Amino acid sequence: MKDKPVKIEITDGAGIPAKNDAGLISAWWISFIGAISIITYLVVTKPDPYKDILMFVPDGILVTFQVTIFSIIGASIIGLFTGLGRISKNRFFNLIASTYVEVVRGIPLLVQLFYIYYALGRVLLVPDMLSAIIAMSVCYGAYMGEVFRAGIDSIDNGQTEAARSLGFDKNQTMFLVILPQAWRTILPPVGNEFIALLKDSSLVSILAVADILRRGREFAAESFQYFETYTMIALLYLLITLILSKGVSHMEDRLNHYDR
Amino acid sequence: MFKKIIVLLMLSMLVAVSAQAELKTNSEGMPIIKVASDCTWPPMEFINKDKQIVGFSVDLMKAAAEAGGYVVEIKNVAWDGIFAGLAAGKYDCVTSSVSINDKRKKAMDFSSPYFEVTQAVVTNKDSSAKTLADFKGEKVGAQIGTTGYFAVKKTDGVIAKSYDEVGLAMEDLYNGRLAAVVCDNPVAADFALQQAEYSKRMKIAFNVKSNVAEFYGVAIRKGNKEVLELINKGLAAVVKDGTYDKITAKWFGTAK
Incomplete structure (x- = not known):
């Protein structure tokens, strides 16, 4: 008897509302409509300070998105090579990739940020935005490496054997046969990492x-309206991650289309 | 469910009310005033090598407590949020080089002023800037929510950068990411002139001109008369008997 494979997914990302999970879909709608209506209600009924806060942060939202998007690109590239290194039969590449994952996962992101910006600042002057992106990419690259490795592992060995017997060399097999198929497994967790990264970008x-x-924080420090400011900030983050998680769920649905 | 929420709300109100209660007393019956300081602001309040909270305002608060017949318990609290903790009743006052200004007066009460400061601009040694406006298009840093940061933000064309601690801003100036850092003059002097490594590259270029004098005061939760009176009594006593001048001489070399 073949056991049904158990799949437990634990991520730091938001819950992705899948089509067959009615509870999560309602929860998504409740949170989404709730967040929007609370923001609207606060801004309309108490424009001072809520509207002021909302007018104060937009450039911050842009910066958060910039850091997130560039970091996810950087992390994907690092992740791809780390994943390839981790499954490589070449002892040298394998060791480098594995050590990188081990070291980076053992250091808190906050410490990595301090390290790249302030500690390395003495020897190598990286602009603030770039060092934020580098630190986030390096940290998430290690997580993504594991995602890529798992994705590549999930492709049946027969595919490699078939490609090799048709005369593809090792690299062609990997980049033309295995990776295009692995993408479908890899993309959903990458979406999850994207959301997790956006939240961690607050660091x-x-x-x-x-x-x-x-x-x-700048607004709160000047106006002393801590409750109002952090309520608004929390709602904004919630709204952004909710929209992103819906996007990821759509992407998953479209990918599932091929499985049927 | 709603009952539970209501009960929770009432409980939290109870906690909030009890936080406003009278001062606790120690074994000798002296009232204890809990003080919050952001100890990243040498020489006013900072942590020394033995992990003790020391500095000018620490000595001053302790002397004032002795003269005023109360005891102070000083706690190190991060600047960002120090006033939120005061409003929430986590401590009775904030002695953290808080400059008295109108905006803050609306949110909290102040003791009588205990120290006059100006906003000093620290730059690289080779800088020729004479006013903040000379840094047009360049990055100028300061600690978040300080009068120094407000001064930078008010200057047109300068990119204001807010840091959690003034020390981090100084480090960024040293490393070359900032054109200048603005902070209170005693702190600027400590970083730019006293620290061996920093003094090689940095100098205090000028003070920000202001038509109103700036003073430090002890920030006290709005309406807390008891603490306000105790602290004012203590401060007045140490100024009168000359202890204040002794503390000034200890930390700044000269009596003011």
């Missing part, structure tokens, strides 16, 4: 990068 505010959180 870059310690580098004096003016993201949503930093802008909010």
